[in-house]
Amino acid sequence: MKLELGYIDIKGIRFGDHNAVEDHVLVVNPEELLEPVLADPLIKTAHFEIANPGESIRITPVKDVIEPRVKVEGPGGIFPGVISKVHTVGSGKTHVLRGMAVVTAGPIVGFQEGIIDMTGVGAEYTPFSKLHNLVLVMEAVEGTGQHEYEKAARMAGLTTAVAIGELARDLTPDESVVYETPTIAEGYQEPLSNLPRVGYVMMLQSQGLLHDTYVYGVDAKRTISTLIGATELMDGAIISGNCVSACDKNTTYHHLNNPVIRDLLEAHGKTLNFVGVIITNENVYLADKIRSSDWTAKLAKFLSLDGAIVSQEGFGNPDTDLIMNCTKLENNGVKTVIITDEYAGADGKSQPLADADDLADAVVTAGNANEMIVLPPMERVIGTLNFVNKIAGGHDGSLREDGSIETELQAIMGSTNELGFNRLSAR
Amino acid sequence: MSNYKVVHYINQFFGQIGGEEKADVPAEKRQGLVGPGLAFKQAFGDQAEITATIICGDSWFNENLELATKTVLEMIKEEKPDLFIAGPAFNAGRYGVACATIADAVQTELGIPAITGMYIENPGADMFREKIYIVATGNSAAGMRKAVPVMAKLALKLVKGEPIGSSAEEGFLPNGIRKNFFENKRGSARALDMLTKKLAGKPYVTECPMPSFDRVAPQPAIKDITKANIAIVTSGGIVPKGNPDRIESSSASKYGGYSLEGVDNLTADTHETAHGGYDPVYANQDADRVIPVDVLRQYEKDGKIGKLNDWFYSTVGNGTSVASSKRFATEIAGKLLAQGVDAVIMTST
Amino acid sequence: MLTSSFQILTNNPLVAESFSERFHVKFFDDANDRDVLRNVRDLVHLGYRVLTAPLSGSVKPWETPYRSVMMTSDHGDEVDAFSLDIMERALAVIEKSKDRPWTYTPSVLYDFQVIDLSLIESALPSVEATGRL
Numbered sequence: 067m068k069l070e071l072g073y074i075d076i077k078g079i080r081f082g083d084h085n086a087v088e089d090h091v092l093v094v095n096p097e098e099l100l101e102p103v104l105a106d107p108l109i110k111t112a113h114f115e116i117a118n119p120g121e122s123i124r125i126t127p128v129k130d131v132i133e134p135r136v137k138v139e140g141p142g143g144i145f146p147g148v149i150s151k152v153h154t155v156g157s158g159k160t161h162v163l164r165g166m167a168v169v170t171a172g173p174i175v176g177f178q179e180g181i182i183d184m185t186g187v188g189a190e191y192t193p194f195s196k197l198h199n200l201v202l203v204m205e206a207v208e209g210t211g212q213h214e215y216e217k218a219a220r221m222a223g224l225t226t227a228v229a230i231g232e233l234a235r236d237l238t239p240d241e242s243v244v245y246e247t248p249t250i251a252e253g254y255q256e257p258l259s260n261l262p263r264v265g266y267v268m269m270l271q272s273q274g275l276l277h278d279t280y281v282y283g284v285d286a287k288r289t290i291s292t293l294i295g296a297t298e299l300m301d302g303a304i305i306s307g308n309c310v311s312a313c314d315k316n317t318t319y320h321h322l323n324n325p326v327i328r329d330l331l332e333a334h335g336k337t338l339n340f341v342g343v344i345i346t347n348e349n350v351y352l353a354d355k356i357r358s359s360d361w362t363a364k365l366a367k368f369l370s371l372d373g374a375i376v377s378q379e380g381f382g383n384p385d386t387d388l389i390m391n392c393t394k395l396e397n398n399g400v401k402t403v404i405i406t407d408e409y410a411g412a413d414g415k416s417q418p419l420a421d422a423d424d425l426a427d428a429v430v431t432a433g434n435a436n437e438m439i440v441l442p443p444m445e446r447v448i449g450t451l452n453f454v455n456k457i458a459g460g461h462d463g464s465l466r467e468d469g470s471i472e473t474e475l476q477a478i479m480g481s482t483n484e485l486g487f488n489r490l491s492a493r
Numbered sequence: 494m495s496n497y498k499v500v501h502y503i504n505q506f507f508g509q510i511g512g513e514e515k516a517d518v519p520a521e522k523r524q525g526l527v528g529p530g531l532a533f534k535q536a537f538g539d540q541a542e543i544t545a546t547i548i549c550g551d552s553w554f555n556e557n558l559e560l561a562t563k564t565v566l567e568m569i570k571e572e573k574p575d576l577f578i579a580g581p582a583f584n585a586g587r588y589g590v591a592c593a594t595i596a597d598a599v600q601t602e603l604g605i606p607a608i609t610g611m612y613i614e615n616p617g618a619d620m621f622r623e624k625i626y627i628v629a630t631g632n633s634a635a636g637m638r639k640a641v642p643v644m645a646k647l648a649l650k651l652v653k654g655e656p657i658g659s660s661a662e663e664g665f666l667p668n669g670i671r672k673n674f675f676e677n678k679r680g681s682a683r684a685l686d687m688l689t690k691k692l693a694g695k696p697y698v699t700e701c702p703m704p705s706f707d708r709v710a711p712q713p714a715i716k717d718i719t720k721a722n723i724a725i726v727t728s729g730g731i732v733p734k735g736n737p738d739r740i741e742s743s744s745a746s747k748y749g750g751y752s753l754e755g756v757d758n759l760t761a762d763t764h765e766t767a768h769g770g771y772d773p774v775y776a777n778q779d780a781d782r783v784i785p786v787d788v789l790r791q792y793e794k795d796g797k798i799g800k801l802n803d804w805f806y807s808t809v810g811n812g813t814s815v816a817s818s819k820r821f822a823t824e825i826a827g828k829l830l831a832q833g834v835d836a837v838i839m840t841s842t
Numbered sequence: 843m844l845t846s847s848f849q850i851l852t853n854n855p856l857v858a859e860s861f862s863e864r865f866h867v868k869f870f871d872d873a874n875d876r877d878v879l880r881n882v883r884d885l886v887h888l889g890y891r892v893l894t895a896p897l898s899g900s901v902k903p904w905e906t907p908y909r910s911v912m913m914t915s916d917h918g919d920e921v922d923a924f925s926l927d928i929m930e931r932a933l934a935v936i937e938k939s940k941d942r943p944w945t946y947t948p949s950v951l952y953d954f955q956v957i958d959l960s961l962i963e964s965a966l967p968s969v970e971a972t973g974r975l
Contacts (some may be wrong), residue, residue, distance in 0.1 A: 120837065127927065157770040175953035190675075212956050262692045273899055275960035286963055310957075311900035325681035337689060340646045350898040350961050351912075351968035352928070374693045375684045382903065382935070383895035403688040405680055409902075411938065414671035420897060420935045428691050429701040430684045433673045475673070476902070486680025491700055493661035 068246040069297035070159045070238030076166040079116045079198045087233050092166060094200060099229060103202070103222040108214055110207045112222065115448045117169075117199040121184045122445035125201055128180035128479050129170040129216075129309050130223050131194055131319040134163040134231035137301060145302040148221075148282025149228050155301035167197045167319055168230065170223035171449040172204040174215050175276065177426070180312035181441070181471075182479050188441040191481040192320070193488060200224055201448050215273055220307050224318070245331050247296050250369070253339050261339040263371040265400075266296075266326050267362055267391055268485075271308050271315060271379040272347040279305035279316075279379075281345065287354075291346035291361035295325045304345070311380050313435045313476040314407050314484050325487050326375055326405070341369050346391065348384040357385050363394035369440045373401040376482040379410055381435070385420040396425040407432040407482035408492055412474065418492075432483055433490040435476035443469030497541035497652050500569050501530050502579040504588045508548030514548030516552035516587075517581075520561065520569045523548065529637060533578065535646035541652070545572045551587035553589050555744065558594070560768070565595050576652045577603075581610030581640045582617065584632040589617030590744055596625045606651040609663075610637075610644045616744055616813075618666055622786055626651070626665045653725060667702070717799075721835040724802035726825060728810030729776065729783040729842040731759070740809055742769025748821045749806035750828065753801060758787045770811030771842050784840055810841060848893055850909035850962060850970055851885075853878050856955035857962060875909040876936055877904045882911045883929040889917035892925040893969060896932035898961045907951070908958040912965055915955050 073435035075090055082093040096114045103112045117123045140158015143150025169182065189195035202223060206215040248258060270279040272287035279286040281294070281304050294303060299321055308315040327343065334340040342393045346362045349355060366374055374395055378388045388404055395402045406430055418434065418486045451465055464473050475481045482490060505515045507528045526534055533543060547568050554561040569577060577599040579592035589611040591705060596607040610628035611618055618627055626647060630640040635825040643664040650657060657663060659672040676683060685701070690697040715721050738749040756763070764780035766773045781787045789801045806825045810818075829837060849866035852858060858869035870878055879896055886892060893912040897903065946954070 088768065175950075175957065211954065213960070264692075271900065272693045272964075273961055274964035275957055276901075277899055277961070288967070308900075311902075317901070325679055326684065329681045329685050333685060333689075338692075349964070349968065350894045351894060351965040352893055352924075353972060354965075354968050355895070357853070367498060373688050375681075375688055380900035382897035382900060386895060401688065401691045403691065405684050406701070408671055409935075410671040416938045417704060417934065418671055418701055419703075419929055424703060425704050427699055428687050428697060429699045429703075430680050430687060431701040432680050434671045437673050483680075486682070486684055489675045489677065489679050490673060491661075491676045491680070491683070492673045493659040493667060493700065 067075065067156050067188065067295045067297050068244065069140070069157055069300055070242055070244045072159060073164040073238045073241045073243070074161060074234050074237050076198055079166065079200055079417065081114070081116070085233055087163070087237060088240060092163070092200070092230065092233070096210045100120050102229070103204070105220050108206050108210050108218040109204055109222065111205045113203055115201045115203060117182075117201055117448060118182050119184060119196050119198070122490040123184040123448060124441070124444040124446070125169060125171055125182040125199065125448045126180060126451065127171060127173055127182075127449055129172065129174065129219055130306055130310070132168045132223050132227040133319050133322050134166070134168060134227045134234070135302065135322065136161045136228075136231035136235050138235060142301065144228055144231060145305055148280060149224050149241065152282055155303055155449050156295045156298035156300070160301055161231070161237065161239060163231060163234055165198060167194060167199050168227040169194070169199045169201045170219055170221055171201055172219060173211055173450065174219060174309055175452050179310070179477050180479050181477050183441055183444065186442045186444070187439065188478055191439070191475060193480055200230070202425060203449060214425070215310065216307065218277060224305065238379050245297050245300070247331075247342070248338065249301055250341070253341055254436050258335060258339040261335070261337065263339050263341045263370055264330065264338040264364055265369055265371040265374045265396070266325070266330055266343045267366070267374050268345050269378050269384065269387055269391065270304070270324070270345055270347050271384065273350050276309040277380070280307055286347045287321040287349050289347055291344055291358050291365060291451055293365060294332060294343050294345050296340070296343050299324055299327060299343070304344055311476070312479050313481040314380060314432070315378050316483070316485060317480065320480070320483060320485055320487060325485050326377055327456065330375070341371060346387075348380065348387045350383070355390060357391035359394050361385060361399045361402070362391050363398045366395055366400045367398050371400045376402060376404045377486065378404065378406045381407065382420055389421040389426060393423050393425045403428040403430060405430045405432065405484050405486045407484050408434045409436050410434045410492070412436050412438050426460065430486060431492050432486065432488060433475065434492045435474060435482045435483070437475050439473060439475055439478070441471040441473065497575040498572065499537070499541050499543045499576045499578060500572050500574040501526065501533065501543045501546045502565065502577070502592060503528055503546060503548055504585070504591065505548060505550045508546070510548060516550045517549035519553050520547055520549035520568065522546070529581070529641070532637060533645055534643040536642045537649070540649055541576060544574065547822055549591065551585070551591060554591040555587045558743065559597050562594060562598050566598055566602060569599055572840070574605060576648055577605050577607035578644065578648055579607070579609040581628065581630045581637065581644065582615060583634055583636060584612040584615055586616050586744065587613035590620065593621035593625060593627065595619040597621055600625055606648070608644060608648050608651065610640050613666060623664045623669045626668070628664055629666050647777050669836050699751040713714045715836050719796055720799040722800045722802055722833055723789065723798050724829050724832070724834040724837045725784045725786070725789070725805040725840070726837050727784050727805070727807050727840045729807070729840055730766040731764055731776065731780045731783050732766050732767050734763055736765070736767045738806070740767045742767055742809060743811040744816060745809040745811070748806055748825065750804050750806045752803060753786060753805055756786060757790045759784070768809045768811055768842060776842070783842060799835075802829070802832060804828070804832060847915055849915040850910055850912050851878055851882050852908070852962070854908040854955050854958045856912050856959050857910045860959060866926065875903065875907060876933070878909040878911065878932055879906050880914060882913060883926070885913060886918070886925045886929055887921055889919060889921060890914050891922045892928060894962065894965045896929060897935060899957065901954070901957055906954045906958060907946070908954050910923060910958055910962040912962060912969065
């Protein structure tokens with residue numbers, strides 16, 4: 067599969083009377099863009115706010131972060147099976163609005179988490195502080211069930227991102243990069259045949275409300291471990307329906323910009339042969355865990371992998387899936403490195419993972435999500451602070467009188483991302 | 494013009510008194526620096542100065558733990574230092590335990606910042622890594638040149654009250670406290686680096702060591718306990734009165750095997766404990782409290798068990814290294830098998 | 843007469859309400875999350891097997907007051923080592939987690955109940971698709 071990503075750098079966002087990308091600035095006509103969002107009878111109110119890097123702004127509670135893209139050439143459209151019709155994506159040409167994101171905010175449940183600070187110490191821990199964010203703040207009609215509200219908010223964010231991506235269809239990219247993955251047969255020809263065969267095992271959160279991931283529109287918990295092309299993710303084949311665990315959930319932005327895939331593609335043909343991506347779920351039902359990890363190892367064997375990187379999503383019972391995947395891969399002779407994060411307590415003294423095995427001897431950690439942090443007050447809050455005292459890692463009195471917040475790192479969006487998106491680590 | 498006064502602790506070997514044959518020399522204090530102190534002087538520059546050096550025999554320290562700690566602590570106190578440094582001890586076990594013991598005491602009792610350095614497998618490391626900063630060194634004195642600058646830098650940070658980073662940044666042995674910091678590369682790139690090394694069979698360091706458990710598969714159950722020969726093994730230090738094998742009260746280097754032939758009951762006259770890690774009064778009054786010989790003899794008479802084995806084996810688990818324990822266990826298991834033992838009761842304290 | 847081959851142990855009133863007519867539900871009113879897990883663990887020692895992850899969901903153990911776990915309703919003669927292992931690990935995590943010093947409003951409690959229900963509900967298609975548990 068061969069996909070060309072054309073990057074259009076976005077250096078600012080402003081409101082105007084039309085929608086366009088003009089001279090690297092996204093111009094938004096809120097009325098027009100909100101129309102499809104408000105067409106959903108469950109959405110009572112919706113409005114946009116703009117947050118730029120360095121501004122004294124706190125966005126919370128954040129649900130999802132999405133990078134606008136548009137399919138310019140080749141089959142299918144962005145977010146296939148969800149926004150576009152089901153069609154295999156990942157080839158042709160796609161334009162990316164780089165440097166910006168659509169951020170959905172609004173409380174779906176009363177204990178929601180997810181903070182993005184655009185400046186100060188908190189900004190160092192979230193990658194989204196470096197983006198120009200168009201924040202879509204929503205409120206549901208009174209009495210809307212949590213399931214329905216989550217879906218409405220999810221769809222509103224994706225719809226908005228696709229509409230914005232559409233504005234870049236005819237633009238000339240500032241930079242173009244071609245990503246190409248080989249077939250199995252090509253992998254056994256020179257020069258790839260001399261390199262170690264490496265795969266990527268991507269674990270997807272799949273446990274119910276606020277914990278779901280969709281692959282081509284299919285709820286991941288009803289899937290069996292399978293293969294997916296690296297470039298398919300770049301066209302939005304996987305989207306997030308996950309609202310809990312702000313620090314270590316994979317937002318749709320993460321799925322589009324998966325760093326393991328990027329780094330493996332970068333090394334492909336040089337130091338390794340990047341054979342393929344295995345996606346596998348993290349279900350509640352234990353027999354599902356056993357089956358899914360069995361299949362992960364089996365697929366890795368079918369692909370004759372020498373090595374694999376496994377990335378996790380979430381904490382707690384996904385640790386069980388992680389260790390099962392790792393031990394079964396190792397027992398099948400696949401050398402494995404896992405990426406995870408830790409919940410070692412605020413003092414850092416507790417056992418970092420809920421499961422462990424001696425075979426998990428090569429671990430990359432994205433940091434201790436329990437470590438405390440004090441976020442300074444911001445001049446402006448997008449969303450609401452009502453939930454700060456209830457968010458994970460927050461505690462009574464988390465929100466201080468001066469507007470500063472004492473909380474654990476886990477309240478910050480993407481702070482301990484287990485795809486290895488950040489530089490944060492722990493020892 | 495030096496800022497901070499430092500006292501340095503070294504053993505008889507680095508103090509240039511002599512090797513193993515001089516290991517029983519008691520502690521002495523000299524003004525100024527001796528031996529490895531010179532390397533520290535270079536590393537400290539004009540920020541700190543070693544004003545006194547304490548030299549102590551490794552055997553003397555370990556065999557007189559309480560007295561030695563008190564003596565050395567007193568010598569340090571007199572100097573009123575700002576900082577205390579011990580070693581580095583590399584892989585010398587008794588030297589490592591001495592360095593860590595005294596550094597811990599200086600820190601807790603005198604309230605003076607203290608550090609030491611040693612190889613990760615030194616028994617002193619396992620005993621004290623969660624209490625004091627122990628800089629990771631090589632396993633021999635060849636690692637001196639690398640170890641000293643790291644120790645000096647960390648020591649200066651401690652004495653200045655500067656924030657201490659994670660173990661990976663500062664070079665100390667992981668002390669069980671997980672601390673966040675920013676790496677140079679993002680996680681995915683680090684994972685790729687690690688995998689590349691793992692695939693090439695090159696060494697790599699995991700960022701999050703798994704708690705390592707020595708898992709032992711359970712043996713099948715005894716079919717008929719009334720016919721079984723049952724032995725006792727303990728790390729509680731029970732030995733015949735007088736401790737004939739001189740098993741050490743801590744960091745044991747040996748174990749003993751003792752006959753139970755004709756023994757129905759252990760008493761204060763016949764047995765005692767060599768263990769230095771718990772209050773010995775109740776064990777010395779009646780060693781059956783640690784190894785239940787009296788009850789097992791009764792069971793034997795009642796026909797509840799086949800037999801109490803003629804020999805029991807004992808060592809002291811107090812600070813004894815995993816490597817020593819493994820060696821003892823292998824040897825003891827061999828002897829038990831030869832004696833036709835079917836099952837073992839292991840007691841600890 | 844309920845014939846489900848599994849049972850659900852829970853302290854979540856919403857799970858009890860939603861499932862009691864269809865499945866065996868052991869509802870522990872006024873019990874905390876740890877009590878539920880300990881009860882599950884105790885049944886494991888009697889030969890019952892655990893069917894769902896005790897730490898389900900990424901709602902943190904120190905956040906949610908609710909736990910629901912699905913187990914077999916019949917027990918074998920032997921303790922299932924996998925079930926015991928996963929329960930002991932879960933208990934270790936949950937026992938190190940700090941106590942919640944705050945109380946939730948009824949609406950937030952309800953949200954936690956909905957999430958917990960959703961987590962255990964997500965296992966139903968799996969358990970119903972499985973021939974032999």
